[in-house]
Amino acid sequence: MATRAPIVTRFAPSPNGPLHLGHALSAIVAHDLARAGGGRFLLRIEDIDGPRSRPELADEFRRDLAWLGLEWGEVPAQSTRLASYAAAAEALKARGLIYPCTCTRKAIEAAGAIAGSDGLIYPGTCKRAPPDPSFPAAWRLDAAKALAETGPLVWEDALAGPQAVDLSGLGDVVLLRKDLPASYHLAATLDDAADGVTLVTRGADLFAASHVHRTLQALLGLPVPRWHHHALLTDENGQKLAKRRGSPALVERRRAGEDGQMLAEQLRLQHLRLGT
Known part of the structure; x- marks a missing residue:
């Protein structure tokens, strides 16, 4: 056994x-x-x-x-660990899975963004019309393209049980911020893999984030832990x-x-x- x-x-x-x-x-x-x-x-x-x-x-x-x-x-x-974040970002860029975005929060609100499970859902402004490359940009995950590549995904929470990945309540989240080397989503996912974490424990307020992290694990070929959202x-x-x-x-x-x-x-x- x-x-x-x-x-x-x-x-x-x-x-x-x-x-x-x-x-x-x-x-x-x-x-x-x-x-x-x-x-x-x-x-x-x-x-x-x-x-x-x-x-x-x-x-x-x-x-x-x-x-x-x-x-x-x-x-x-x-x-x-900044080099690992940069390498992962370049790999995602090369596959067309992330795109630059120069929108401010005010512009996102003005575009009629609706509320999701973790703030406003980005309406895709810069995906439809690529921004001027001379302006500082964040880089967002193209959720539709990512899930088309991975196919259906699941993850398991120790308390809530099996979960099917669903990014509809999150939209195209930021993976690289304008002002920082990586967003929480990218950095935490890479770090947990590097550290051999097998059970990701965190508060229930981060439950929705696990849909993003499971997607990144699939895209980047990382091991999949279990989660425990208390x-x-x-x-x-x-x-x-x-x-x-x-x-x-x-x-x-x-x-x-x-x-x-x-x-x-x-x-x-x-x-x-x-x-x-």
């Missing part, structure tokens, strides 16, 4: 603000699933967010995880915790002398109550 390879999970924060309780829960879920499966839990710093990335925060993240009682192995940060912690208004809304920082609680391992146990209990 074949044995399943040990689980490899990861926690991949961006050093553009302190970690909060939502991050703590994501790290704990990934850590505990790896431990339960006799596998490995990895830390990857996603530090390609331009001037918003603050290197000193990565050390605070490590202190936060240790304070919570977690143990991990560390893999190279995204800033060391429920989100929310504030008193029912909104997910977020750096931009000033959710309480772990570093503040740590410096105030709070017991991190006790907090981790409380989050585990809350996670059980959420049923995921």
Whole structure:
């Protein structure tokens, strides 16, 4: 009887603000699933967010995880992997699977874009009329052409079960941003493959993104992991915790002398109550 390879999970924060309780829960879920499966839990710093990335925060993240009682192995940060993103992008360009786009958000709204599962669905303006090459451009995935090449695809979520890839609620997502080496979609997909991640754990708010990532895996010949999208912690208004809304920082609680391992146990209990 074949044995399943040990689980490899990861926690991949961006050093553009302190970690909060939502991050703590994501790290704990990934850590505990790896431990339960006799596998490995990895830390990857996603530090390609331009001037918003603050290197000193990565050390605070490590202190936060240790304070919570977690143990991990560390893999190279995204800033060391720019060549892999560029190579993948060139391969997709050569196959005509991505196209340049100079549209601003305001222009996309003015074009009558409709809301999708992860923001506005791009109406294809620059696909129909290629932009002036002298202007800075993002590069978008041609979803229709990509799926015509891959054929039907499926992916599996540990909680929601098998999923058929459907990009209709996302449209032609950005893979290369105007101002950064790669979008989250391209970088995270390539990094998870390079790091040998077998179970991608993240919040339910990123469920739709997995349709894109599964498509990229097929296009680029990458291994296919399983996914585990856990429920989100929310504030008193029912909104997910977020750096931009000033959710309480772990570093503040740590410096105030709070017991991190006790907090981790409380989050585990809350996670059980959420049923995921």
